[in-house]
Amino acid sequence: MTESIEVNRALFDEVMVPTYNPPAMIPVRGQGSRVWDQDDHEYVDFAGGIAVSALGHCHPALVKTLTEQGNKVWHLSNVVTNEPALRLAKKLVDSTFADKVFFANSGGEANEACLKLARRYAFDTFGEQKNKIIAFNQGFHGRTFFTVTVGGQSAYSDGFGPKPGAITHIPYNDIETFKATIDDDTCAVMIEPLQGEGGIVPPTPEFIKTVRELCTQHHALLIFDEVQTGMGRTGELYAYMGLGVTPDILSSAKSLGGGIPIAAMLTTNEIAQHFKPGTHGSTYGGNPLACAIAGTVVDLINTTEVLDGVKTRERWFREGLAKINDKYHVFDEIRGKGLLLGAALNSKYEGRAREFLAAGIETGVMVLVAGANVIRFAPSLIIPREDVEEGLARFEQAVAMIAAD
Numbered sequence: 001m002t003e004s005i006e007v008n009r010a011l012f013d014e015v016m017v018p019t020y021n022p023p024a025m026i027p028v029r030g031q032g033s034r035v036w037d038q039d040d041h042e043y044v045d046f047a048g049g050i051a052v053s054a055l056g057h058c059h060p061a062l063v064k065t066l067t068e069q070g071n072k073v074w075h076l077s078n079v080v081t082n083e084p085a086l087r088l089a090k091k092l093v094d095s096t097f098a099d100k101v102f103f104a105n106s107g108g109e110a111n112e113a114c115l116k117l118a119r120r121y122a123f124d125t126f127g128e129q130k131n132k133i134i135a136f137n138q139g140f141h142g143r144t145f146f147t148v149t150v151g152g153q154s155a156y157s158d159g160f161g162p163k164p165g166a167i168t169h170i171p172y173n174d175i176e177t178f179k180a181t182i183d184d185d186t187c188a189v190m191i192e193p194l195q196g197e198g199g200i201v202p203p204t205p206e207f208i209k210t211v212r213e214l215c216t217q218h219h220a221l222l223i224f225d226e227v228q229t230g231m232g233r234t235g236e237l238y239a240y241m242g243l244g245v246t247p248d249i250l251s252s253a254k255s256l257g258g259g260i261p262i263a264a265m266l267t268t269n270e271i272a273q274h275f276k277p278g279t280h281g282s283t284y285g286g287n288p289l290a291c292a293i294a295g296t297v298v299d300l301i302n303t304t305e306v307l308d309g310v311k312t313r314e315r316w317f318r319e320g321l322a323k324i325n326d327k328y329h330v331f332d333e334i335r336g337k338g339l340l341l342g343a344a345l346n347s348k349y350e351g352r353a354r355e356f357l358a359a360g361i362e363t364g365v366m367v368l369v370a371g372a373n374v375i376r377f378a379p380s381l382i383i384p385r386e387d388v389e390e391g392l393a394r395f396e397q398a399v400a401m402i403a404a405d
């Protein structure tokens, strides 16, 4: 009987590989933007499962799709195709630059597909010398060995033996260094159109424009990692739409499934044809259960009402955080876009972002960090105003606790 197992934080240390260090409380249910733990303490959810639960917890339309598809068929494998995958692909193609879609299960896997496709395209089209990948310091692209090596924090990729090669890292938003680095042997540039894990760092318009122009000039593919920024997070369906710069390949995950693991790589016909039957694949990728749910997520998010609502909610957060800062003087700036916002701590609180997360758990609000100096907010895109206000009030209590020390 699973119910006879006593579950508490100590069991985590006993049975889990220690890759994480969660707090003592264990959430057991969620509704909208509220979550309850084993002791029935309630939390306002400003974390959204790290920018995943874009429609909150247990949205009725998602529960309906989950139950309906759950009673039809969950999994078939890619030996056959399925209706929900084709419908979802059609919706993604119709609403983006892309002509073709490849489904995976996580952001890292979608990015792995992006990188492999870029390398294959360059190999087929220009020859094997065109293999250089340019990526950015503090960038984050996942934890597979290829994607973590392309990511811009070598601490995450060191210590696992020989790394995938021909990957160069340069500073984000540094136009001159970028110009000096890209050349005809560059096969791809992988970039987040707003750095998430790296501290909520937006690109300057000139930088992102230059990256696009030089990629085109050197026949290098521009890969936008929209795993965190995609699916409405910035107030556009994808962040590229707000930048006026279109990538050649794009990855989407996190919010795409609204909480069910699914990811997608989007690209053009010309590039897609370099993957052939057998060149790449996935057992679960595009499975009917995940695709049915993501299909409903896309239907709900890809509306002016929800996307404009993200911009309105950004304002609520910015105003609320500014008020807190007027009182307690903890932030240097609030940055980011839509509902991917970062409160950067000032020098007095440098390196202490985790303390705010922990204090929030005590006062009943879940927030995230993005590095040691930034408190990150990535709530549901449809979080109600009263939840924003209540969550900010609780966050203010957390700030007050730390500022009083």
Ligand SMILES: *Cc1c(COP(=O)(O)O)cnc(C)c1O
Pocket (backbone or CB within 6 Å): 105, 106, 107, 108, 109, 111, 140, 141, 142, 143, 192, 196, 197, 225, 226, 227, 228, 229, 253, 254
């Ligand atoms: C979260 C994230 C990933 C990794 O996604 P997983 O689903 O954890 O593999 C990749 N890129 C970006 C920008 C992310 O935010």
